[in-house]
Amino acid sequence: MAALQAFWQAHAPVLSVLLPSLTAVALLLLGDHDGPSAQGGGHGSAARLARRRALSLASATLGLLLALALVARASSGELTVYELGEWPAPFGIVMVVDRLAALMVLLTQAVALPVLGYACGGWDTRGRHFHAIFHFQLMGLNGAFLTGDLFNLFVFFEVLLIASYVLLLHGQGRERLRMGVHYVVLNLTASALFLIGLAIIYSVTGTLNMADVALKVAQLQGAELRLAQAAALILLVVFGLKAALVPLYFWLPGAYAAASAPVAALFAVMTKVGVYAIVRVHWVIFGLDAGAATLTAQPWLLPAALMTSVLGVLGALAAHTLARLVAYLTVASVGTIAAGVALFTPETLSAALYYTLHSTVVIAGLFLFVELAAAQRGAVGDRLQPAPAVREPVLLGVMMLFGAASAAGLPPLPGFLGKVMLLQSSAGLPAQPWVWSVMLGVGFLTLIGLARAGIVMFWHVEPAQPAPSAGGSARLLAAPWAFMALTVALAVGAAPVKAYTDAAARQLTDKAGYAAAVLARHGGPQVPTTRPYDGRVPASAVPAQEEAR
Incomplete structure (x- = not known):
């Protein structure tokens, strides 16, 4: 036990980066030769599928436990620096765990485990190597949150994007291919x-x-x-x-739907990876106490954030399918989070982080709900038009x-609490x-859009048509219930x-504290002493802000 604790x-x-990457490699070595017909491929195929699922779920569970341990360690205020190859920063690659990085890794793992359980209900058999690609995605996400180097942020962005290209096309289909091409081209341009x-x-x-970089x-x-x-x-622009x-949101509704x-x-x-990168670059590097470069992005970021929320909710009101409605709500939630970031005070950033936890969990649960509801509406699916009554309306x-x-x-759900925090801060x-x-x-408009969708789905029914007989299985229902439980936990x-x-x-x-932890090792660069931000914009930042405007 002592040796294990010392290793940890x-x-x-x-x-948190090695675990999903090694799991993905192990899953590739395990093979995926059964293909999309694994569920009906006999005992051998079923056994191989069961082994893949067991390994994948076990790794995701262990990843969640590791993330909880990271948060517990970071909550004390300790900033952990890991030097790859024992090369000190800034010459070597470092991974840095502070409170924000640990929180985002925990959020990723908390979403991934229920989603993976849901996928084991059948989606993982509709394409090759689903579980391996899923864990490569987790590797990229966790690496992006933990890296202390901008170039390796780019590297992990590419890892998670390459995995997302494959996952977006999982299950095939003409619409997925069409949206996948747009998604790939735009992200390659951004790269x-x-x-x-x-x-x-x-x-x-x-x-x-x-x-x-922040010091220089x-x-x-x-x-x-x-x-x-x-x-x-x-x-x-990239983030x-x-x-x-x-104006860079137009790819999301179609791709996610x-x-x-x-x-x-x-x-x-x-x-949230994009928002996280904005925080790391425009708070830590070009944020407060950055000399003449202070708050370079503020004149652009706040208007973009507020406009994103407005256009996102208007898109939700105009959506003709439930999946696109939820996708547009994703856009609106990003705008709300970015607005808290763009106000550049610790209080608004804290509220934005709380709202990030809520919105990610709720949006993930809503996407799973969309498929469960569509499966019980016959040929109409998730289109917002009259259909046979669902089998499980309650x-x-x-x-x-x-x-x-x-x-x-x-009230009293965390969406209400998060918005109150943002308004107060x-x-x-x-x-x-504004x-x-x-x-x-x-x-208010979000409530109207979701109420409209609910009325269409549950009240505008066509009793003359036979209702679909399929209901949600326990495995599929477990994931939405898990997200609902997480939502309640955020409120409690x-x-x-x-x-x-x-x-x-x-x-x-505390830029000086961050730099001291990362750089002041092995006789590294001397870090100038600064004070944590006191809520006032430095006078040196005013000319830069006015010129940017």
């Missing part, structure tokens, strides 16, 4: 811009380690400063596309009512009228969760 203490940050932005940053700072950007002047600000805006911010239910549910985390009605209430922000800021108007209006445990997000936001403002 020494290698905790990298284990090229990502590299350009990194090249510019490296040219003016000589490093891509996040802590080192604050010292830039003249042409080098202008180049760094240009790179910051290029990266904002905005991945997060689905206006076309994906299979478990894939769409997992993709609820994908947009069960599906409760699920939809719960998801709609939480997505719209009705934005009080007194210059953008308060933020309050948009958030309250979006919540709102106080400790908010305390954690408060501490995470404050930790992000």
Whole structure:
């Protein structure tokens, strides 16, 4: 036990990346020769499928336990740095676990386990190597959250994107192929811009380690400063596309609506990677105390965030299928989160992090609900038009009512608590009228859109047609119930969760503490002393903000 604890203490940050990658390799070696017909392929095929499922679920469960341990370790305020190959930063690659990184890894694993259980109800047999690709996706997600280096952020972005290309097409179909082509082309373009932005940053700072870049950007002047600000805006475009911010959100509704239910549910985390990258780059590097480069993105980010929420909810109102409605609500939720980030105070960031947990869990559950409801509506599927009555109206009605209430922000669910936190934390800021108007209006319109969908699904029925006989199996229903339980847990445990997000936001403002932990090892670079952010915009930031406007 002591040896195991020592191993964990020494290698905790990298284990959350190694576990899914080694699991994916093991699943590939195990083989997937049964193909899409595994369920009916005889005892041998069923046994191989059972082994793949057992290994995949066991790995996801262990990953969740590791993520819980990371959060417990980070909650003390300890910032853990793991040097790959024992090369010290900024020369070597490092993985860094702070409160935010640990929280995002936990969110990823908490979504992945129920989704994987749902996929084991049959979706994993509709294509080759589903479980292996799923774990490669987890590897990319966890790596993106844990890396302390901008170039390796790009590397992990590519890992998770390559896996997502395959998962989006899982189950095949013309619509998935069409949306998949758009998805791949746009993300390849964003990857090229990502590299350009990194090249510019490296040219003016000589490093891509996040802590080192943050220190050197604050010292830039003249042409080098202008180049760094240009790179910051290029990266904002890249991360905005991945997060689905206006005007770069148009790819998401079609892609998410076309994906299979478990894939769409997992993709609820994908947009949060873009928001996370915005926080890391535009809070830690180009955020507060960044000299003349302070708050480079603020004049662009806040209007884009508010417009994203508005256009997202309008798209939900106009949606003709339940899947597209939920996809547009994903866009609207991203706008709400980004607005909290764009206000650049620890209080609004903390509220945005709490809302991130809620929206990801609720959206993932709603995507699974869409398929369960569509399966009981015959040929109509998830289209919002009259159809035969569903077989389980009470069960599906409760699920939809719960998801709609939480997505719209009705009390006492965490959607309500998250929005109240955002409204309270934005009080007194210059953008308060815009933020309050948009958030309250979006919540009201979200309720109208989901109420409309519920009325069509449960009241506009066609009794003359025979109702479908299929109902949800226990394995399929377990995942939506798990997400509902997580939603309730976020409401019941709102106080400790908010305390954690408060501490995470404050930790992000302590640039000197982050740099000291990452760089001041093995005689590394000396870190200048700064104070945590006190809520006031530094005077040095004013000229840069005015020029950006």
